[in-house]
Amino acid sequence: MILEGETKGLNKFRDAIEPIINEGELGSDGTEVKVSDTGLGTPIATTSVAVVTTKFNKGIKIDYATTLGLGAGNSAREWVVNDTDTDELLRVVFPEIELYTNSVISISSQLILLQEL
Amino acid sequence: MASENDILNNIVTNKQNFASGDIEEDSQVELFMERVRIWNKISRVNINGEERAVIVPFSTLIETFDTEYDIDGTVDNPAEFDATNSRYILMADANANRKVLQSEVVSFRNNVSVDSINISVEVEDSDGNDASDNIIIELYNGQDWVLIHNNGTLHFKDTQGQDLDADLDADLGERNNSWDYDYQIPKWDNKLKYRITRVGTGTYYVSKVIMDFATIKAIDAYPEYYRYLYNKRLMDISDNHATMYVKMHETEVLTSEDDFTKIRINSDETLWQPTDMIKYFVKTDSNAYEEVTSLDTDHTFATPGKVISLRVILIGNGASSTYVEKIRIIGTI
Numbered sequence: 001m002i003l004e005g006e007t008k009g010l011n012k013f014r015d016a017i018e019p020i021i022n023e024g025e026l027g028s029d030g031t032e033v034k035v036s037d038t039g040l041g042t043p044i045a046t047t048s049v050a051v052v053t054t055k056f057n058k059g060i061k062i063d064y065a066t067t068l069g070l071g072a073g074n075s076a077r078e079w080v081v082n083d084t085d086t087d088e089l090l091r092v093v094f095p096e097i098e099l100y101t102n103s104v105i106s107i108s109s110q111l112i113l114l115q116e117l
Numbered sequence: 118m119a120s121e122n123d124i125l126n127n128i129v130t131n132k133q134n135f136a137s138g139d140i141e142e143d144s145q146v147e148l149f150m151e152r153v154r155i156w157n158k159i160s161r162v163n164i165n166g167e168e169r170a171v172i173v174p175f176s177t178l179i180e181t182f183d184t185e186y187d188i189d190g191t192v193d194n195p196a197e198f199d200a201t202n203s204r205y206i207l208m209a210d211a212n213a214n215r216k217v218l219q220s221e222v223v224s225f226r227n228n229v230s231v232d233s234i235n236i237s238v239e240v241e242d243s244d245g246n247d248a249s250d251n252i253i254i255e256l257y258n259g260q261d262w263v264l265i266h267n268n269g270t271l272h273f274k275d276t277q278g279q280d281l282d283a284d285l286d287a288d289l290g291e292r293n294n295s296w297d298y299d300y301q302i303p304k305w306d307n308k309l310k311y312r313i314t315r316v317g318t319g320t321y322y323v324s325k326v327i328m329d330f331a332t333i334k335a336i337d338a339y340p341e342y343y344r345y346l347y348n349k350r351l352m353d354i355s356d357n358h359a360t361m362y363v364k365m366h367e368t369e370v371l372t373s374e375d376d377f378t379k380i381r382i383n384s385d386e387t388l389w390q391p392t393d394m395i396k397y398f399v400k401t402d403s404n405a406y407e408e409v410t411s412l413d414t415d416h417t418f419a420t421p422g423k424v425i426s427l428r429v430i431l432i433g434n435g436a437s438s439t440y441v442e443k444i445r446i447i448g449t450i
Contacts, residue, residue: 013153033174043171057183057203059158079160092160098348102165109160112181115153 008114010058010113017060017111021070021089022108024064029116030077030093039088040080044099047071051081062090065106069100079107131265159187159223171224176225176330189219189310196313204324207315218313218323235270236311239325248321250346257310289377342377342448344370349442352393352431366429371448376421377401379449383413385442389435398428415449 027046031040054061062081076097080100081090090109097105156179162170181186183203187194194216208215234256242248249267256263256271265271313323315408350366371377386395394408398406409416425448432438 013155017155024245035175057200058181061186079162080294090157092157092162092172092174094160094172095163096345097162097164097169098346099247100348104128104165104276106166107160108163110158110184110186112156112158112179112183114155114179114181 012114013113014055014058014060018053019110020087021051021053021060021081022084022085023048024062025049025080025082026066026071026074026076026099026105027078027080028075030096033091033093037088037091038050040078040091041059042078044071044074044076047076048082060111062109062111063106064109066099066104068104069099069101071105072101072103074099076105079109081109128314146301165185165400168222171222171225173203173328173330174449178326178328180220180326180328182325187223189221189375192219195219199322202322202324204322206320206322207313208320209318216315220310220312220326223309223328233270233330234309235268235329237268237327238267238313238323240313240321240323241266242322248319250366251316251319251321252323253314253316255312255314257312262312284331342371342373342450344446344448346370346444346446350429350431350444351437351438351440352433352435353437354387361432361434364431366431368427369424370427370446371425373423373448373450375450376423377418377425377448377450378421379417380409381413381415381447381449382409382427382444383445387438387440387442388433389438390433393431393433393435393439395441396430396432399427400428 010105025040026044027040027042028044031041047066049064049070052063054063064079065082077095078090078091078093080088082088090111092098092107092109097103099105142315157174158179158181160172160174161168162172181203182188182205183326184200185198188198188205194214196207196218197215199206205218206215207218208430235255236254238249238252239256240248240252242251252267253268254265256267257264263271311326311328313326315321346368352362352364354362354364372379382397382399384395384397388395397409397412399409399418400406401415401418401420402419402424404420404422406426406428407416407419425446427444427446429441429444431441433440
């Protein structure tokens, strides 16, 4: 079986993935998430922000936060995580959130690595 | 990097070695045959510090207890986190009564109906035997805790359906509807938690919880022209309530290629004083505004049109203590 440990086994995969998780971006398309999704339905301009990643055993926590008023005037219903070359790695859909000039939206997401036989 | 053919050929070679009993190659076969899945466990969406949504993708929560992120540590007698072994320990000793393992809120994506929830818990005693009989599992629907056995499924029924379960009272059955009568918000609030409680005095190890929101599906009956405005529309002006004010909010809420003939509005209102008032007006296209005099009742437009705008007027001196939120709008073509 695959060995587990800080830098072995699944954590080796984790360490390979973590460097390509760089940015998060909001969108306004609330259609259902599919495994084949490759990106935002409708991006909201200016909401691309660097994310903070935290590694834990067999997983990565991703924290994203807009600055005050970012995307104001739009309604957010989706979020993606990008590599710096804009390849989307993860899409999440949520109930509509209207963005105002006094709004700060933050999203905390977790990726976990699972081993299947 | 190896091509797909290289990998396939290698697997075939390893399989042949496996047949011939080569131990070193056997282990490689096992490596090849294992799959690693990257799973988005949970996403928590906050606005201005308030948790607004907790999304479990693809209708399944897999909790492997590698962190304490999604466990509520503020409950009485919380379970002990064992980071080394990725598990929680339920036990009683001279130092503490570790009795309860309770999750933070989880929920599923928007605009869906759920028929049932299945929960399975991996729990063992010190000898590695299944300890399901030594725990109580409960699910929280936003209003009540509902007992469920391990690997059990909790079924939800619609308002016209039969009771939720013969063992549950009718009131609870009604509140467990996936959606309320006008498709506004999940009646059980979509604020799901699970709670695992130790029974007796033994020591038990909880290593995994899997929750499946089974038969989840898009809402067939969900109105095509629907808008949900969650944010508050405030008075936001005040001089210590000495003067009467009027505050107006206007929003374009629905558009269609065909003419809207009717609209229905519902909302949650909060008034600082009973004398404060909240009034709703709607218009189509650039026609004149018409007052919607009754909430949750169809209003027929004098002049149908393709774009509906909503005007909310707050009258009074309640300042930010008077507001309207969660405005639900259904347009009919």
